[in-house]
Amino acid sequence: MRTLETIIIGAGPCGIRTAIILKEAGVDVVVIEGAAPGGKINIAPRVDNYPGYKMISGPDLAAEFFSWLNDAGVEMIGDLVTSLTKEDDLFIVQCEHNTYKAKSVLIASGTKEKKLALPKEDKFFTRGISYCALCDGHFHKGQDVLVIGGGNTALKEAIFMADIAAHIYLIHRRNEFRGSNKYVKELNDLPNTTILTPYIPVELIGGDRLTGVKIQNVETKEERVLDVQGVFPLVGQIPNSTYVKIPGVLDQWGTIPVENKTKKTQVPGLFAGGDILPRDIRQIYLAEVDGKMAAKAILAYLEK
Known part of the structure; x- marks a missing residue:
């Protein structure tokens, strides 16, 4: 040895x-x-x-x-x-x-x-769910995509994906972001992005592949479904x-x-x-x- x-x-x-x-x-x-x-x-x-x-x-x-x-x-x-x-x-x-x-x-x-700890997360891994936009973002060219998280990593990956996807949703469980205001502004200025706060994901939707995510407002408990083909969880x-x-x-x-x-x-x-x-x-x-x-x-x- x-x-x-x-x-x-x-x-x-x-x-x-x-x-x-x-x-x-x-x-x-x-x-x-x-x-x-x-x-x-x-x-x-x-x-x-x-x-x-x-x-x-x-x-x-x-x-x-x-x-x-x-x-x-x-x-x-x-x-x-x-x-x-x-x-x-x-x-x-x-x-x-x-x-x-x-x-x-x-x-x-x-x-x-860190994973979302939601049912079907492992099932949809590589079938709509990825933890790396740089690695797998090209699979979602022209699609609608959800990024989850409030730090610099989530913000930068959302900005990166905006050049590839048709539309980017970013949700964060708080109203304020942990990440830099510079990246928040850059993301807000892009024409194909929507920032939703304070929201959390509550259900992953789909059969063989991911087709949507149900999200819930932390304050009002209102729920809505985002029709997305890709999800990038960056929550910690x-x-x-x-x-x-x-x-x-x-x-x-x-x-x-x-x-x-x-x-x-x-x-x-x-x-x-x-x-x-x-x-x-x-x-x-x-x-x-x-x-x-x-x-x-x-x-x-x-x-x-």
Whole structure:
């Protein structure tokens, strides 16, 4: 079984930034990623004001991150982590195809989209329901589409879909949006969009495929049906942390509390950063800052 100084779980902005710094410091480090390098950046239609870019597509920025990783000579292993445990002073990282040991581990595996928890949601997945407009939006060219959510992700995906779909509905359970007013205004200014608040989805309609969604006004309880052929639920994030089997690392929500300036967990040698931390604001820049802080703390830990 291969033993390393550091294993980084997740190739998003946090994990990549940490890996590059550690590699440059001479640490024996690998990054393990079960999906595409770049994390959720890959499914972002656009990224605004990232340093050096006024606007860039998510996949293009993810490709930049991957090129920086390669240029630094960091080894990336394409495998899905299924279990993280600790035996004595070493961590055991079990993947679908191999198992590794490490003196230290950074958990940077991010989040995934939260489901609506409505009947037929799984049935209609890929048959009208998708959690990524950039991935599946082209299937709804010329159709009416519903986006659900009130954050920047939902707003930007609705703006992206407005160039593809015939009409875009956006519903949010509150009257005020969590996302930027800039995106709310941009969406409002488009001729083929309708914003409905405060509404929630209560029923998914259709036979073999989705054909509509019943929505309910949170305040008046009035119900109406939107005849749509596509739905993009973007209602929140769930941490990718079920593989963490070390007691006391996860909180009740599955996120990982850490010391703010070091990204240390309560387990010596175990660090965490990026979207998997318990925070309200999730940004690429913050994840990279986490990565830099974690790298400094990991180097100090390995030098003991």
